[in-house]
Amino acid sequence: MMMIELPRGMHRRVIEAFDIWGIQELYPPQKDAMGPIAKGENLVVAVPTAAGKSLIAYVAILNRFFRKGKALYVVPLRALASEKYEELSELSGLGLRVALSYGDYDDEDKRLEHYDVVVATSEKADSLLRHRSGWLRNLKVIVADEVHLLNDPGRGPTLEVILTRFKQLNPDAQLICLSATIGNSTEIAGWLGARSVTSDFRPVDLKEGVVQGNEVTLEDLGRIEFRARTGNTLNDAVLDGILDSDDGQGQVLVFVNTRKSAETTALEMSDILSGHLGNGDLSELRSISNSIGGSEARVITKLRKAVAGGAAFHHAGLSNEHRKKVEAGFKARRIKALYATPTLAAGINLPARRVIVRDWTRFETWNPRAPIPVLEIKQMFGRAGRPRYDKVGESWVLARKPEEVDLLMERYIWGKPEEVLSKLGARPALRMHMLSSFATNYVKDMTELWDFIKATFYAYQNDTWKISTDVEELMEFLVDEGFLRRGPEMVEATDFGKRVARLYIDPLSAVVIREALRASPKKVTPFSILQVICDTPDVPPLFVRGKESDHVTNYMYAHQDELLIPIPEEEEEYEWYLSSVKTAMFLLEWIGENDGSVEAGEDRIESLFNLGPGDVRNKVETAVWILYAMRELSRLFGSGMTSEIDKVALRVEHGIREELLPLVQLRGIGRVRARRLFEAGYRSVDIIRKAKVSQLAQVKGIGRQLAVQIKNSMEAGEGPMEEEGPEELVEDVGPQQTQLLDFVE
Ligand SMILES: Nc1ncnc2c1ncn2[C@@H]1O[C@H](COP(=O)(O)OP(=O)(O)OP(=O)(O)O)[C@@H](O)[C@H]1O
Numbered sequence: 190m191m192m193i194e195l196p197r198g199m200h201r202r203v204i205e206a207f208d209i210w211g212i213q214e215l216y217p218p219q220k221d222a223m224g225p226i227a228k229g230e231n232l233v234v235a236v237p238t239a240a241g242k243s244l245i246a247y248v249a250i251l252n253r254f255f256r257k258g259k260a261l262y263v264v265p266l267r268a269l270a271s272e273k274y275e276e277l278s279e280l281s282g283l284g285l286r287v288a289l290s291y292g293d294y295d296d297e298d299k300r301l302e303h304y305d306v307v308v309a310t311s312e313k314a315d316s317l318l319r320h321r322s323g324w325l326r327n328l329k330v331i332v333a334d335e336v337h338l339l340n341d342p343g344r345g346p347t348l349e350v351i352l353t354r355f356k357q358l359n360p361d362a363q364l365i366c367l368s369a370t371i372g373n374s375t376e377i378a379g380w381l382g383a384r385s386v387t388s389d390f391r392p393v394d395l396k397e398g399v400v401q402g403n404e405v406t407l408e409d410l411g412r413i414e415f416r417a418r419t420g421n422t423l424n425d426a427v428l429d430g431i432l433d434s435d436d437g438q439g440q441v442l443v444f445v446n447t448r449k450s451a452e453t454t455a456l457e458m459s460d461i462l463s464g465h466l467g468n469g470d471l472s473e474l475r476s477i478s479n480s481i482g483g484s485e486a487r488v489i490t491k492l493r494k495a496v497a498g499g500a501a502f503h504h505a506g507l508s509n510e511h512r513k514k515v516e517a518g519f520k521a522r523r524i525k526a527l528y529a530t531p532t533l534a535a536g537i538n539l540p541a542r543r544v545i546v547r548d549w550t551r552f553e554t555w556n557p558r559a560p561i562p563v564l565e566i567k568q569m570f571g572r573a574g575r576p577r578y579d580k581v582g583e584s585w586v587l588a589r590k591p592e593e594v595d596l597l598m599e600r601y602i603w604g605k606p607e608e609v610l611s612k613l614g615a616r617p618a619l620r621m622h623m624l625s626s627f628a629t630n631y632v633k634d635m636t637e638l639w640d641f642i643k644a645t646f647y648a649y650q651n652d653t654w655k656i657s658t659d660v661e662e663l664m665e666f667l668v669d670e671g672f673l674r675r676g677p678e679m680v681e682a683t684d685f686g687k688r689v690a691r692l693y694i695d696p697l698s699a700v701v702i703r704e705a706l707r708a709s710p711k712k713v714t715p716f717s718i719l720q721v722i723c724d725t726p727d728v729p730p731l732f733v734r735g736k737e738s739d740h741v742t743n744y745m746y747a748h749q750d751e752l753l754i755p756i757p758e759e760e761e762e763y764e765w766y767l768s769s770v771k772t773a774m775f776l777l778e779w780i781g782e783n784d785g786s787v788e789a790g791e792d793r794i795e796s797l798f799n800l801g802p803g804d805v806r807n808k809v810e811t812a813v814w815i816l817y818a819m820r821e822l823s824r825l826f827g828s829g830m831t832s833e834i835d836k837v838a839l840r841v842e843h844g845i846r847e848e849l850l851p852l853v854q855l856r857g858i859g860r861v862r863a864r865r866l867f868e869a870g871y872r873s874v875d876i877i878r879k880a881k882v883s884q885l886a887q888v889k890g891i892g893r894q895l896a897v898q899i900k901n902s903m904e905a906g907e908g909p910m911e912e913e914g915p916e917e918l919v920e921d922v923g924p925q926q927t928q929l930l931d932f933v934e
């Protein structure tokens with residue numbers, strides 16, 4: 190029996206979606222939101238975790254969809270994009286066409302025109318705006334999920350810029366912002382001209398508390414005890430959640446602050462837990478464990494081992510596929526205990542009946558034990574007790590000693606989440622978005638730039654006097670460095686400026702690269718080029734640890750005449766430079782350029798640089814993106830290094846020495862198989878063409894199926910790819926960044 194009443198003005202067919210999802214009744218904050226949605230008002234919904242915020246956005250989308258209006262749903266992370274995409278796709282029976290876009294290719298823009306809802310990451314949305322995709326003007330609903338991330342120094346500025354742009358570009362579209370509970374949601378609503386909906390309703394009761402010894406202190410100062418089995422509080426609290434749950438379905442999610450502790454704690458638990466699980470469970474777990482393949486890295490061996498005993502870890506060092514396996518195993522209720530870094534916290538629905546936050550501090554440059562903000566702890570807490578999975582939830586933070594209990598109660602159990610503060614004032618963000626405003630013709634003179642800046646949350650929260658000094662200073666930088674030309678009436682981007690904006694790099698990176706391209710060293714090697722890109726602010730450096738310092742320094746001086754950027758004398762700059770050399774050394778290993786060796790395997794990279802497969806992929810993607818930017822700038826300036834840069838870029842993309850370049854163009858052949866083919870004597874595409882399937886099949890790692898595929902694709906003329914036009918490669922570049930940010934921890 191459907192009991193849901195819709196307000197006047199709401200399209201009646203919205204009910205059909207509730208039927209499909211099996212929604213019987215709206216939660217109170219959802220009810221509160223229906224009226225404003227029907228009236229077409231903008232909304233900022235700041236309510237607790239699991240209160241069903243997505244449904245509010247979905248209703249707004251459907252209300253317009255049934256009147257032929259199109260929507261954009263912006264989320265911070267890929268994983269979240271997939272979840273929203275799947276939920277909306279369940280409505281295909283209603284005719285709703287949903288697209289998921291993290292944008293690997295630019296030509297997806299065109300495709301997107303034909304969908305009713307586009308789910309995109311914020312960086313993708315930014316890149317769509319930069320390309321001025323026409324359909325954006327026709328949007329009727331724009332959703333910004335996890336809008337409290339305006340506060341995040343990494344992701345906040347881009348989110349803020351897209352919201353500001355949409356407000357200007359598309360003032361009639363309905364803006365729905367979803368946020369965690371924060372201190373100043375009415376301020377955000379004020380900025381966006383939105384109505385604010387707040388509430389402390391949560392559909393599944395969450396019992397929050399502080400753990401110490403074998404006891405939990407709850408919000409109302411009530412206490413519960415759990416069994417001491419191991420003498421270790423965390424392990425006992427986890428085991429209790431799994432073994433002593435009422436229905437035997439308990440699962441526990443633990444948040445820790447480093448990858449290493451995620452791994453060690455998971456392995457430790459796996460050992461203990463396996464002794465308590467039945468044979469049926471264990472054999473299921475073994476098969477999940479066996480399905481985690483494709484890597485020799487130690488971290489993956491550890492993962493398989495942990496999973497076999499019913500525990501797992503989840504962090505950015507794992508590749509996407511591995512993370513998905515872990516999430517699926519946990520959702521299927523096979524993996525009982527999951528140890529994660531906070532990457533997992535935002536927005537996701539998981540069957541964790543109990544969440545334990547082991548670490549409430551984290552390393553920050555100025556404070557190695559900086560307390561994690563309340564807002565973020567509440568996000569982690571909020572993964573427990575999700576309506577689809579559980580009837581109750583428990584969220585605990587661990588006190589290391591009895592004296593900490595009071596402090597943690599005050600701060601995290603009774604305390605209020607912080608206010609969200611704009612981070613657009615940070616220089617890299619501001620200079621990048623100022624340049625792109627001119628380069629993409631969103632603004633043409635200082636008045637229009639000011640109109641834009643005044644429309645930001647940054648300006649809403651800050652003194653205009655302070656902002657005007659910052660903006661003037663950055664204008665000076667952009668003009669002096671040749672990105673912009675400033676006349677009495679108007680400001681325009683130079684070719685250099687336009688190119689840099691399209692390449693989606695920090696203008697300061699472009700300055701570093703330009704200086705390097707002007708140098709004339711004794712010789713230009715892959716190291717020359719890689720050191721330059723690693724010296725730009727777009728590539729996060731690998732810091733040099735004390736014991737590595739000599740090794741890196743020696744390498745740097747031994748290759749001094751290859752350097753395009755002089756070694757700085759000032760200490761802080763020198764440290765940064767040394768890090769860029771270390772990062773370049775990692776990429777050299779990756780492309781088999783160090784000490785005459787072949788391409789380093791995942792295990793070697795892991796032991797030399799402490800990077801897991803997921804890190805390697807992130808770093809490689811970033812490097813390729815900046816290398817292509819460097820190549821483009823080299824063409825622009827006619828530097829003579831273009832073809833060398835091009836070659837290095839291709840090699841980094843595939844992780845190979847030069848001789849393997851032709852082989853990796855074959856379908857199904859990556860760096861490892863290419864090396865094996867090469868070592869087995871198949872040194873060119875031509876030799877492979879002449880070989881029999883049976884011969885190829887004998888090469889280790891190839892096998893019959895792949896051998897057939899290689900031969901077939903060659904016959905079909907798909908063989909080695911045609912040479913790609915350079916422009917096409919550039920087009921790939923902007924949106925690739927969306928992937929990078931998706932992985933950032
Ligand atoms: N009215 C409802 N009745 C039953 N289940 C609902 C209802 N509304 C939402 N849900 C379910 O509740 C779960 C949580 O919803 P959702 O993911 O939207 O939460 P959220 O408020 O966005 O939380 P978070 O802050 O963690 O992102 C989902 O599984 C959703 O299907």
Ligand SMILES: [Mg+2]
Binds near residue numbers: 243334536
């Ligand atoms: Mg959500």
